[in-house]
Each structure stands twice: as structure tokens, then as C-alpha cells.
Amino acid sequence: MTQVLLPAAIDNYAETYTTAESEALAQLNRETHLKIELPVMLSGKLQGTLLQMISCMIKPRCVLEIGTYTGYSAICLAKGLAQGGHLHTIDINEELQDMCFRYFCKAGLENNITQHIGKAAEIIPNINEQFDLVFIDADKQNYHLYYDMVFDKVPVGGFILADNVLYNGEVVWPDAEQSKNAKAMHAYNEKIKADKRVEHILLPVRDGLMLVRKIEN
Numbered sequence: 001m002t003q004v005l006l007p008a009a010i011d012n013y014a015e016t017y018t019t020a021e022s023e024a025l026a027q028l029n030r031e032t033h034l035k036i037e038l039p040v041m042l043s044g045k046l047q048g049t050l051l052q053m054i055s056c057m058i059k060p061r062c063v064l065e066i067g068t069y070t071g072y073s074a075i076c077l078a079k080g081l082a083q084g085g086h087l088h089t090i091d092i093n094e095e096l097q098d099m100c101f102r103y104f105c106k107a108g109l110e111n112n113i114t115q116h117i118g119k120a121a122e123i124i125p126n127i128n129e130q131f132d133l134v135f136i137d138a139d140k141q142n143y144h145l146y147y148d149m150v151f152d153k154v155p156v157g158g159f160i161l162a163d164n165v166l167y168n169g170e171v172v173w174p175d176a177e178q179s180k181n182a183k184a185m186h187a188y189n190e191k192i193k194a195d196k197r198v199e200h201i202l203l204p205v206r207d208g209l210m211l212v213r214k215i216e217n
């Protein structure tokens, strides 16, 4: 499960020299840690700020997020939307829907974000949009499937970002010692490396982010 791969002192130092969370994100971070199972899933300040920066650089008209959880990364990504832009976010867990909406309102982004509840593989084909940016952060076994499902919905020049691609560092362990999810992440990284239609960089931030830019159809 998601860990910080950097030594704690370096991670704290990086957070210290990163812009403070907005009030809405700080409250959401706190409430998630106090009340919700598996708060380690939340992107957090360092990764969240990076997501926001990436989105601000791209200024996407439309974003797809796969894996909402409590809405932290959705808010970060939505902050970079072009004027009138929209973010679609999908999660299988309906229990967190109201909490997410409460924080989307606190962040002033409720009109820019649509929540979809259900299995991502069933919902993606029904969102009839082109996505300038896709963030994959859900069940690890299906990353390869989500990549294939969104590829034609991303224009040339668009981006596909995936979280947890280092899977707590397990991707470099001997094959026999890797968990099923680490193997899935390694397979995803290999798939990206072999795909000549994209440029890519694996950023060793938090649990590893694979940033892909589509260069041909």
C-alpha cells in the first residue's frame, strides 16, 4: 500500500518548502485521517501540490480521474482547469460521495466536478468527452485496462498520469517476492515503456507517478 519512499526527514523538508494546503484541503486531509479507513490513500500535500501544478501547466478543458476516495486529488486537479473546464471523477465506493461533495463545495468547485459512482470500467465508455488529462489512481490490477480504455479519448498532446507505480518500492524486488499489485504496477510500467505512441517519465514522488504524454494516435 502507498508509502513515502523518501527518508522521512527529506519528505518533511520537501513539504516545508511546498505551498501550504488551502483551508479546504487541510480540513479534508484532517477529516480523512480522523474518520475514514485507509487515509494513506489520500494524495496529501506534496503530491497534491504537484498534481495542481501539472494541471495548472496544462490548463485542461476536461479531466478524468479514476479513484476519487475523499476527493483530495480531484480538488487539486480541478484547480488547474481552464475557465469553464470540467473534471469527471469515478469511484466504486458510494459511502464517500457526500463527504466529497461537501469538500468540493468548500473549495468552490462543485460546478466543475461530476462524481460517477460505480466500476470505472463500466463508466468510462459512457463519458462522452475528450480528456486533456487523465489521472489513474484506483484498483492496481486494472491500470492497463484503464490506459487502453482512455487512450482514444485523449487527444495528441494530452496526458495520462498514474499513481503508485513504484508500489512501495516493491517493483524492484525479485519477482517471487513481489505482491500481486506490485507485479501489476511493474507490468503497467513495462507497457508504457513499450508504447511508441507516448513519451513518459516516472517521477519518484511519494509512491511513484508515471506521467505520459501522447504524441501520436
Ligand SMILES: C[S@@+](CC[C@H](N)C(=O)[O-])C[C@H]1O[C@@H](n2cnc3c(N)ncnc32)[C@H](O)[C@@H]1O
Binding pocket: 041, 042, 043, 044, 066, 067, 068, 069, 070, 071, 072, 073, 074, 090, 091, 092, 093, 118, 119, 120, 121, 137, 138, 139
Ligand atoms: C488510492 S484511492 C484514490 C485516492 C485519491 N485519488 C486521492 O489521491 O486522494 C483509490 C480509490 O479507488 C477506488 N476504486 C477501487 N476499485 C475501483 C473500481 N473498480 N472502479 C472505481 N473506483 C475504484 C477505491 O474505492 C478508492 O477510493
